[in-house]
Amino acid sequence: MALASGVRFAARALLRPWALLRGTTLGRTEPAAGGGGDGARRFGSQRVLVEPDAASGVAVMKLRNPPVNALSLELLTELVISLEKLENDKTFRGVILTSDCPRVFCAGLDLTEICGRNPAHCAEYWKAMQELWLRTYLSSLVLVAAINGACPAGGCIIALSCDCRVLADNPKYRIGLNETLLGIIAPFWLKDTYVNTIGHRASEQALQLGSLFPPAEALQVGLVDQVVPEDQVQSTALSEMARWLAVPDHARQLTKNMMRKATADRLLRQRDADTQNFVSFVCRDSIQKSLQAYLEKLRQRKG
Numbered sequence: 001m002a003l004a005s006g007v008r009f010a011a012r013a014l015l016r017p018w019a020l021l022r023g024t025t026l027g028r029t030e031p032a033a034g035g036g037g038d039g040a041r042r043f044g045s046q047r048v049l050v051e052p053d054a055a056s057g058v059a060v061m062k063l064r065n066p067p068v069n070a071l072s073l074e075l076l077t078e079l080v081i082s083l084e085k086l087e088n089d090k091t092f093r094g095v096i097l098t099s100d101c102p103r104v105f106c107a108g109l110d111l112t113e114i115c116g117r118n119p120a121h122c123a124e125y126w127k128a129m130q131e132l133w134l135r136t137y138l139s140s141l142v143l144v145a146a147i148n149g150a151c152p153a154g155g156c157i158i159a160l161s162c163d164c165r166v167l168a169d170n171p172k173y174r175i176g177l178n179e180t181l182l183g184i185i186a187p188f189w190l191k192d193t194y195v196n197t198i199g200h201r202a203s204e205q206a207l208q209l210g211s212l213f214p215p216a217e218a219l220q221v222g223l224v225d226q227v228v229p230e231d232q233v234q235s236t237a238l239s240e241m242a243r244w245l246a247v248p249d250h251a252r253q254l255t256k257n258m259m260r261k262a263t264a265d266r267l268l269r270q271r272d273a274d275t276q277n278f279v280s281f282v283c284r285d286s287i288q289k290s291l292q293a294y295l296e297k298l299r300q301r302k303g
């Protein structure tokens, strides 16, 4: 029965991707009425706005932590809770992840969470980052990243954990794991996610150079799946979502798990060691100095 309804839904969505827009504010400038159409009720938290559309089974999850969606401990926690809520509600089959902040999808780790902080806080923070990656990378939902702004480091990891990525064609919106430029290194599970997406040689080079790819290069290296004009990112993400939802959930979910379980298990087997490695690394004086200098440089630039 579920399969039949799943197929029926998919046919409808494939014919009219815009049908998925119903009840969301996507494509509309004015603030949505209280709850959108079809009884959809927006929910979320201070830093994550969720616009569910029960009729389509698709929710839009917007990061809303101005000015740059830096991954604070609160944002990490609220993202995990919002995703878990949608996964537990069988009405929903897909989530589009996007930004509510102009020009930035997500600026990566909130550096103030690890600069000048004690080891206990750094450990708590890193566990939250691990949890978000595990939740998104292994999600039973279809996750489509609608990348409507800059997407460095931790932001890139969130996008890479999705099933596919649509990037706005703006040369300022660069994407990549640029950790080495801050004097830090990506942990193995970020490396693994990169390798699984763009291959070993491309990852080896991009990780060492801390490459931030402009849209055309990101598409060429396979870091994103589509590059479209900025005003088409959300509609393209919806069309892509319809393509993925045309597949019966059970078969797609088992296949996703087959493809990703080994990578996730590597972290699950050594999660405490990974946390200890992170804490001992970032709490080194030399690394603290490097991060402080980077933050200072950021604060001095403008625009």
Ligand SMILES: CCCC/C=C\CC(=O)SCCNC(=O)CCNC(=O)[C@H](O)C(C)(C)COP(=O)(O)OP(=O)(O)OC[C@H]1O[C@@H](n2cnc3c(N)ncnc32)[C@H](O)[C@@H]1OP(=O)(O)O
Binding pocket: 067, 068, 070, 103, 104, 106, 107, 108, 109, 110, 111, 112, 150, 152, 153, 154, 155, 178, 179, 182, 184, 185, 186, 187, 190, 278, 281, 282, 295, 298, 299, 300, 301, 302, 303
């Ligand atoms: C040890 C292993 C860890 C591996 C895992 C992940 C690593 C990381 O994620 S480290 C973080 C990497 N992130 C970056 O390198 C991005 C840094 N930010 C930028 O490049 C720009 O801010 C960005 C392109 C995202 C946006 O540019 P603008 O729109 O011009 O904004 P501003 O640069 O003016 O920034 C506004 C405001 O935000 C502060 N900011 C920016 N990024 C961060 C951040 N990641 N953490 C904390 N704060 C950040 C910036 O300093 C400005 O602050 P104010 O001057 O106080 O307004």
